[in-house]
Amino acid sequence: MWNKKPVRSMTLYEMLAKMQPRRQQDVFAFSDFWDVMEKRGFGPMLAFPSFLACTPIGAVPGVPSLAGATILLIALQILLGRRHPWLPQKIMSIECEADQLRSVVEKAKPYATRIDRFLVPRCFFMRHTLFRSLIALCCIGCGLIMVPLELIPFMGFIPALAVFIMAIGMAADDGAVALIGVSISAFGFTLGFRQLLTVAA
Template sequence: MGQQPTLTGLLESLDSSADAKAESNSAADRLSIGEVLQVIGERGYGPLVLILALIAALPTGAVPGIPSVCGISIALVSTQLIFGKAHPWLPKRLRQLSIERHRYRQVSRRLTPWTRRIDRLVRPRLTVLVQGAGTRLIGLACVVLGLCMVPLEIIPFAAAAPAFAIAFMGLGLTGRDGFWVLAGLVPAGLAGYFLYTLIS
């Protein structure tokens, strides 16, 4: 079995894809959801939902509509995880949505020292939570949390709570680390509180 992808490596892989686009004279000034799917999706569902959640949770998610787009994308991808689909798929309309690449790169480079620290904390443990039925339960949680991001976008920064919950769970799936799945319950609870406040 190959080495598990790291959070730092996933972030850097999107930068590398931009360099390849530039060399082929393709437009490289924007990062699309489709490119995230193409570059990250082949590595599995965990890395894909992790990156989509981080795009929504970090300053890149300050662009209006990005949390909703990422939330819907996460919900669709996670539904496929629940049903055991081999490779994730998104409709063309969602794949075409994008953000400015320089904004992503600025955030990614500021995060690198932190992601390297996180990578050292990820290791296989509590693996019962990230395999078999546990994987499908994580997929179900990501569907619910992803859909929560849509209404919560109207409250400043509130969509970051479910986004971070999904990011933790995605990190757990990626590194086969059930600890991070459990850690995701904390921001998930905060997301539930925000949603309750919104509808009450």
């Protein structure tokens, strides 16, 4: 484990609540989420860009590529063994429309409450450096493939969903969920790569 005193695991509902802009906000920047979640580790940091890419916001041109690049940078830091995530200011200043994000989060919250019933700390093999590195490699692959997949409508959803599930597993300290995300990432990367080869042919 990286931290001698790990923080309490998060629920999906809590994570979504942190993604929800305040009522008076017109725009929501990555830095707004970062400021309140930085000390919670890499799970929530990976969850935010992957969640955006899974929602209708991900249909906005440029969002899948930015989300993929952000996921790639964060996952690289996991692989390198950094204790706390860091991102360049250019990514931290990325903004989205607050009303749209607020609406998406509100719709997702009831589902999050149901999913939280199944999220429990278990399968602690994910705390091992080897498994953390495997998660990081899967996220790197998904982040990389999301950039060119922006050219193919909706194809970036599967790798983004895989990263989001892995992020939930990390944040909730649930190795079983993280392993599901790893499996989906392998499928998403393979399918995405085949689609890119088909387009290029």
